[in-house]
Amino acid sequence: MPRVFITGLGFITSIGNDAATVAANLRAMRHGFELYPPFQKPDVPCKVVGTVKGFFTDSADQEDWTWPARYSLKRELIRSMAPHGLFAHCAMLQAIADARLAEGDISHERTGLYAASGGSPFLLHHHTDRMRKLGVMRCSPLGIVSSIVGTLNFNLTAAFKILGASGGFSSACASTAHAIGYAYDDITLGRQDRMFIVGGEDGNSDAILPFAGMRTLSLQTDPNLASRPFDAARDGFVGTGGGAVLVLESEAEVQRRGVTPYAELLGWGQASDGHNVAISHPEGAGSRRAILNALKASGVAPDEVDYVNAHATSTLIGDISEVRALRAVFPSARSRPGVSSTKSLTGHGLSLAGAMETGFSVLAMREGFTPGSAHITRVDPECEGVHLLRETLPNPPTTVLKNSSGFGGANVALLLRRC
């Protein structure tokens, strides 16, 4: 079966807008949280967001937006984008440069693109409001493509003239992990030679605040304490936005182009909880089966895994479900992998999370460290039996498990190996 490698990365995240900054912040465990100005009102109970810096996208008029000067983008391009479309486009340009792809490699029948985001509630609201106020025929002609779920794949597939497979995934916080999994399949089945995986989220009020109704957001007012997966005092997740892009390529393409990949994607697995629309299974049943499926598909024994980049978002129930799944898969105290959640630094990127954190994991492999889990002052006693990394380790992991879980009880596990 053809092997699949990750050869390029691009990041617009709360902890950095390029791979070098992201790597430095991951290693130093510097978070990207701020008191988010739109939340500093009495009627908004949560205050902290993992903010994207260097961009202004708080206007429904794309021509008001600003972005770092290194990107030169035309009106014609951005007029159909959501804020996260802009983030992802910039991340895409980074990933293309990082993978050293030529134009002919990008716009090629054997190159595809899978993307996921939650759409843009902010722009959707704006356009619907305009329709109601001014009439149906005054809707912006690009209102739909800039705001509905799928906006990322519409925009990027067109902008980069993608000729192969394209589409999106909508398993919420497991979306981009699903995208990576199915892209892996496309390459191993010989359907494509190269796939772009793109995750994005607006990370603004309209994207994050609806989660307050579910009581899943942290109400912490201290940016240094808000996101603390596995801590006994955790009280919910902190929202974030941004864009992340991975380039997946077949072994033949890696050899033909003579590039050094970050890591090999060994395989993946998925399983569903069959339990609840929004609450994860208390024993992490789906997550456990997803991990076992990934191990089996990849031919990897549990004791080979030395690092788990956890899904753990810092919610009360979710973190424990995952801990129980990990305990079930890695029972031996002797060969337990180190576990950390990089959401402790970035916040929870929802649809973006899977791609962003897979990117973090392979970046850490190349840069030679293992990311720690920040902001733990007292480990939740429920987390016993899991080897939590509370500091950055100075050596890279060899075999990494990346977990992702989404609404409806969707669970995806990816296995990566250092090259």
Next chain:
Amino acid sequence: MSEAVQPSPVGNKPALALARPFGPEDEAALREALKRCSPSTFEAAVQYRKTGNPDHVPAVVIGVIERFVEPDLKTKLKEADDDLRLIEDLGIDSLTMMEIVILVEDILSLTINNDELRNLRTIGDVKTFIDCKIRGLPLPKPTKFLPIEHIGAVMPIQPPFLFLNEASVSSTGANGKYKISGQEFFLQGHFKDNPVMPASIMLEALGQLAVLYLLEGAPVEAGKMISPSMIFFTGCEGVRAHRVCKPGDILTLSIKPKRMKMPLATFEGAIRVGQEKAVIAEEITLTFGIVEQPVAPVPVREAVAAPAAPASSGPVNPPLHAAMNA
């Protein structure tokens, strides 16, 4: 927004808009809507909204179009004549066209239908269209672009004596192109070892464009038509040739009607090669005759083949080719 609520002496009912005068809020909304247009565009829009004088409209429309044109193409718009094409010359796609329409609708307070838009190809089309909308005049016939097949089908003149490769016809005139191929039979003798397009033939080409205008663009009473077999040359005035035209040259021809009164139609015409003047004709006069339009045979409905079809479905306007990938 001002937070202070002004108590109204006559209760809190809003003063109902009885053709409400243009107020400061309207001006603010207009300024916001036109914030990316030139100051003169805003000024013209304010003047139009205050006075209703349609003379201000062209400046508004051009200002709005300019705002959506990529910076490097804006110079084209500045020096533009009315023949500048929206898609080919200004790079405006159908989605941008919708953005332009919505903004124009917004600031001029009018409604434009999809099917009206389809015929707007040039800046001139847009200006005329908006002007007619605002003055409440019937819309002009759209500019028709005629490929050689169409020209051949309607013209009484045929190859090898037809000197038009393509043409566009509107109610105000016609434009055409002809490339001198070098294969024209008369070039063998005109001149010996030195093929030059005869000036008389160039005048003929202008005449042919005028014939095409009479057949495809001239306004005629409903039910009547100008007969292709009743158009003949009667005279010309002020013809001057300025440039020798040779094989490879592309002649750009234009004619405009000056007078039309049965049975005579008088045109002015010009031929250019690139930017160079080639031939000017101050007047070319044709005679023409009008006949009854033949009654088109009513197409037999496919009623037998489609019994389940709704009994009477009105004409369906195909949607603008805007969001076709939806």
